[in-house]
Amino acid sequence: MSNPIYLAVDLPDLARATALVQQVRGHIGGVKLGLEFFCAHGHHGVHEIAKLGLPIFLDLKLHDIPNTVAAAMQAIHVLEPAIVTIHAAGGRAMMEDAKAAAGAHTRVVAVTMLTSLDDTDIARIGYSGTAHDNVLRLADLAHQAGLDGIVCSGQEVGAVRQQWRDGFFVVPGVRPASAVLGDQKRAVTPRQARDAGASVLVIGRPIARAENPDQAARDIMATL
Numbered sequence: 001m002s003n004p005i006y007l008a009v010d011l012p013d014l015a016r017a018t019a020l021v022q023q024v025r026g027h028i029g030g031v032k033l034g035l036e037f038f039c040a041h042g043h044h045g046v047h048e049i050a051k052l053g054l055p056i057f058l059d060l061k062l063h064d065i066p067n068t069v070a071a072a073m074q075a076i077h078v079l080e081p082a083i084v085t086i087h088a089a090g091g092r093a094m095m096e097d098a099k100a101a102a103g104a105h106t107r108v109v110a111v112t113m114l115t116s117l118d119d120t121d122i123a124r125i126g127y128s129g130t131a132h133d134n135v136l137r138l139a140d141l142a143h144q145a146g147l148d149g150i151v152c153s154g155q156e157v158g159a160v161r162q163q164w165r166d167g168f169f170v171v172p173g174v175r176p177a178s179a180v181l182g183d184q185k186r187a188v189t190p191r192q193a194r195d196a197g198a199s200v201l202v203i204g205r206p207i208a209r210a211e212n213p214d215q216a217a218r219d220i221m222a223t224l
């Protein structure tokens with residue numbers, strides 16, 4: 001089994017981010033760089049982390065009018081990321097244009113309902129239905145738009161996989177049984193996410209903030 005763990009490097013400091021990836025790189029399958037990192041270090045930062053030899057997941061969660069999102073996708077084309085995120089709530093045309101503007105080797109995946117939201121939060125935003133209902137609906141829209149897959153929690157990925165057999169499913173909000181949830185509300189264990197059909201597990205703090213990140217990544221991999 002190839003290693004499905006993408007380490008979320010949510011650090012604004014390039015030297016610390018590089019040191020962390022160097023430390024765990026034998027026990028992860030890729031590196032996820034988010035807005036915090038990209039706003040601080042841009043293309044240069046991505047090149048520096050890419051030198052360490054792992055696939056790069058650029059988690060920019062793009063959400064704007066189709067023309068703007070397509071232009072942003074074109075601007076990151078040269079970085080050849082393995083995965084890029086956009087928001088499904090941007091609508092079908094935005095997703096279609098984002099995919100058309102992405103490089104052939106980049107998987108474009110749509111964030112459905114953030115894993116930090118529960119049913120109450122979702123109702124307060126004004127969406128009707130549960131997190132589960134909304135994830136299934138947005139997954140269907142992303143599929144129709146020709147995307148490669150979606151981002152959802154481990155609580156929905158099994159049902160999404162049933163309706164989109166060959167989709168690529170990114171699951172964050174993953175917590176080993178003993179770990180603190182923090183701001184994640186729809187969390188499952190790495191093993192549960194994998195068994196339910198996740199293609200990739202995004203894991204940040206349980207590895208990055210562990211006393212020994214290298215060992216933490218190994219321990220998680222041993223449960224899969």
Ligand SMILES: O=C(O)c1cc(=O)[nH]c(=O)n1[C@@H]1O[C@H](COP(=O)(O)O)[C@@H](O)[C@H]1O
Pocket residue numbers: 008009010034059061085111113114115116151152172173174182184202203204205206
């Ligand atoms: O797109 C994401 O990666 C994402 C979507 C989502 O619904 N929930 C979510 O937590 N994430 C990201 O996954 C990572 C989770 O980090 P930890 O909670 O520290 O494991 C963070 O970098 C989040 O930005």
